[in-house]
Amino acid sequence: MGGIIVVTGATSGLGLALVRQLIVAGYQPVLTGRNIEKVGSLAAELGVAGYQMDVADAASIQQVSAQIVDDLGAVDGLINNAGIWLEGDFETYSTAQILQVMDINTTGTILTTHAFLPDMLSRGSGTVINTVSTGALYCRKLISVYSASKWAIRGFTGCMEVECAPKGVRVMGFYPGKIDSSMYETAGIERDLEIAMTPEQGAEMVVTMLQSEGMVWSQVSGRAISDYQ
Numbered sequence: 001m002g003g004i005i006v007v008t009g010a011t012s013g014l015g016l017a018l019v020r021q022l023i024v025a026g027y028q029p030v031l032t033g034r035n036i037e038k039v040g041s042l043a044a045e046l047g048v049a050g051y052q053m054d055v056a057d058a059a060s061i062q063q064v065s066a067q068i069v070d071d072l073g074a075v076d077g078l079i080n081n082a083g084i085w086l087e088g089d090f091e092t093y094s095t096a097q098i099l100q101v102m103d104i105n106t107t108g109t110i111l112t113t114h115a116f117l118p119d120m121l122s123r124g125s126g127t128v129i130n131t132v133s134t135g136a137l138y139c140r141k142l143i144s145v146y147s148a149s150k151w152a153i154r155g156f157t158g159c160m161e162v163e164c165a166p167k168g169v170r171v172m173g174f175y176p177g178k179i180d181s182s183m184y185e186t187a188g189i190e191r192d193l194e195i196a197m198t199p200e201q202g203a204e205m206v207v208t209m210l211q212s213e214g215m216v217w218s219q220v221s222g223r224a225i226s227d228y229q
């Protein structure tokens, strides 16, 4: 148990709750986010390592991932959590909005995995958990691009699960429904979050996935990692 766990998008909501719970669970979380002021103050408050890493910027991912390994040593876990919301009629989206959602939610998750995974594979151990969404399990109106960004990660996660498990590395997807975070408000959308799960409840689930070292918690159920050999 324990180890170094990098969390992306950890300056609010689920990611921040996760960093707090990882500390309590005996891990050494690394708090990363795009906003340097938030990263600096939260890392200092919690007494953890903090790095500005913008997952929409391939160079930032490459440089910062290398810096984290240089500074702290081998990374045991990666939680790809950074994500943004986009809602509305598809034809009203700007090109910039579409590209931003895909860059952060999809390409950011894939490139951050690409940066940290090789070392895990060479050591034959490690865990990658992608925060997906129920938006990747069904289709509904007004969330076409957000949904597309997460369906892509559902496919990526499933393929990486079967590719990496025989090599000792667990790649898993976490599929929450509504979380009472600032995600909708940041996107300018009003949403009733009275019945949503709290970020702390979501974080508990992710910590459980991390702790069950022999299991791969795929979309539907957990499997023993040895089932893939």
Ligand SMILES: NC(=O)c1ccc[n+]([C@@H]2O[C@H](COP(=O)([O-])OP(=O)(O)OC[C@H]3O[C@@H](n4cnc5c(N)ncnc54)[C@H](OP(=O)(O)O)[C@@H]3O)[C@@H](O)[C@H]2O)c1
Pocket: 008, 009, 010, 011, 012, 013, 014, 015, 032, 033, 034, 035, 038, 053, 054, 055, 056, 057, 081, 082, 083, 084, 085, 104, 131, 132, 133, 134, 175, 176, 177, 178, 179, 180, 181, 182, 183, 184, 186, 199
């Ligand atoms: N809220 C929900 O109902 C819900 C449901 C299902 C899945 N999810 C997923 O859960 C994850 C966490 O979201 P949340 O609900 O906790 O929302 P949140 O509070 O808005 O947190 C999102 C985090 O991602 C960060 N971020 C955004 N763009 C980034 C970038 N380019 N590089 C690095 N970090 C970036 C944000 O940083 P700033 O502080 O700088 O904005 C923030 O820390 C997301 O992947 C989201 O899609 C959320």
